[in-house]
Amino acid sequence: MAEVYGTERPRRRRGRKLLFVLLTLLVILLIGLVVLDRFSNSYAENVIADKVTEEVANQKAESSRPVVTIAGVPFLTQVLAGKYEEIRIELPDFKAQTGTGETVRMDVLDIRARQVTAPLSALRSGQGEVRAGTVTGTGTLDYGLLADATGQQGLQLAEKDGKLVGSGVVKISQTQEIPLSAAAELKVVDGRVQVRFSDVTAQGVPDNPLVRTQVNSFVERMAFELDVPKLPLNLVIQELTPLPDGLRVTLGATDVPLAAGGV
Template structure:
């Protein structure tokens, strides 16, 4: 009996040792795959950031270095499938000329591309395209920029109750001035933000047809248009929303070629 016990116990120890080795190898393999996945993800994000920066510069726009995030885990599975859930691109300190003398500035242009198709064979060969089914962008334009676009000295724009309100002072004579305030009607047409004022009120407005005519002419002069600069990824304005911190602009585009397949 003693000899039987002596032969079985080492076998159990060897079996346990082998099991431990297998578990350790599987853990190391999992860690290695995870590290490779994250490294590949980070590398791809850097490559896309470089190409986006080049695209921004090509349009005579500027920004701090783009911040790119490829969403979805695992990343390598998306690479093999040639389909990516979402690619997020942040352009801090974005600025672009309008072509009419103004420069549109945004503290951040936040872009999201979804349903991105990038076939693996295209990535390998460098031939083909990376296409996003939908791209959206969000940025905020400071009211001071819009006020400057009116060309009216002393004009201020603010948000009140979800609307943009303009305020200005009209000089009737050297000594007589009238404070005007009106609600801005915002509209996007032909690639421009059109601003017209309505419901204009004036403090202590004299009942004088001549003065009323001056007020009406001044209100017409307050109207202005702000050209929208060429934006990355063919983004166009979809929505305007007045916020206390500025005018929130939502951009959009569909079936957008993000870059050559080398992205």
């Protein structure tokens, strides 16, 4: 019996060592794949950032370095399939000139490209096209910028109960001023943001036709239009939403080429 036990124990030890070595190699392999996946993801994000920077410059717009995030893990399986869940592109400090000379500014223009197709052959050869089924974007316009666009001194814009409200003071004489406010109607017409005011609320307006004419004239001058500059990735305005921190602009486009010859 002693001889039997003497031969069994070394075999068991060798088997355990072999299993430990295999598990160690497997862990190293998995770590290597994760590192390669993240490296490839980071490389692709930097390439996209470079291409977006070029497009922004080509449209005579400005922004800080784009921040690109390719969603989905693992990344390499998306590369092999040629399909990507979502690519997020943030353009910090975005600025663009309108056709009428105003500068549209957004702290961040947040763009999401979904249903992105990029054949592996296009990535390898540099030939082919990368397209997104849908592209959406959001940004916020400062109310001060919009108020300046009216040219009306003393006009203030703000959000109240989900609506854009303009307020100001009408001077009807050297000694008398009337504060008033009015709700805005927002539209996008032929590539221009159109703002018109109605539902005027004024305090202490005398029942005087001349004074009422002055008030109506002030409200008419509050109305304004703002050109929409050419935006990256063929984005166009779809919705305007007044928020406490500014006017939220929702943008969209479909079937958009992101790059020629790969991401």
